[in-house]
Amino acid sequence: MKWAALALTGVVAAGCEPTVPVRGCAGCTYDFADTIPPDTSLVFHWPAARLPVRYYADSRAAMPALVATGIATWNAQFLYGEFRAVQVADSTAADVIVQWEAAPPPDVPPDTSTVDACAGSTTNPSVVFRDSSARVLHVTLGVKAGAFTDAQVAGCLRRVAIHELGHSLGLLKHSLSRFDIMNAVPTVSFPSVTDRRTVELLYHTPPTVLPPP
Secondary structure (H helix, E strand, C coil): CEECCCCCCCCCCCCCCCCCCCCCCCCCCCCCCECCCCCCCECECCCHHHCCEEEEECCCCCHHHHHHHHHHHHHCCCCCCCCCEEEECCHHHCCEEEEECCCCCCCCCCCCCCCCCEEEEECCHHHHHHHCCCCCEEEEEEECCCCCCHHHHHHHHHHHHHHHHHHHCCCCCCECCCCCCCECCCCCCCCCHHHHHHHHHHCCCCCCECCCC
16 A cells, blocks of 8 residues: 555565564564665654553444454454554544545445555654654545446455554564555455564564654
């Protein structure tokens, strides 16, 4: 998925046996750090003092359910509560606002196929919190042009919502593996073991970019 502020690339991830937290596990993770010249490594994650991260969902159509699924999915990746998020009803109290790019699509049961029928973008936290006075990240979800069924769009949006929330919690780059939810075009329904190990490693890495207090 594209960034609103910066296009990102990733590296290939490979599997290995679980370790928690993930330290010194070569090949178990992909790169999550942003790179903006002249800086070489910009690492963002939400500090413990800012947890739980508060997400507001556009109230129309399936968005509240999509955000709720994304929050529950990422919360479940952390064994020790390094990251926690909640959904809030007031956008003025949110850290992350998730909106439709245009008119929302029909709320229908999702197709289980992996058709690339939708798109998403997330404002890059390493840019927003370093170079501006902004206090909120923005995520947008939308429908791609094409002959897609409503069910194909719904299935795609579920995957892409999880993917974009992954960016908002600090996974700033894409994995090149199609088996990871953080691949640029996600085709899996849930984070892989490699996604989990990567986000665990992220939340045990000192950040170089912090949100405003």
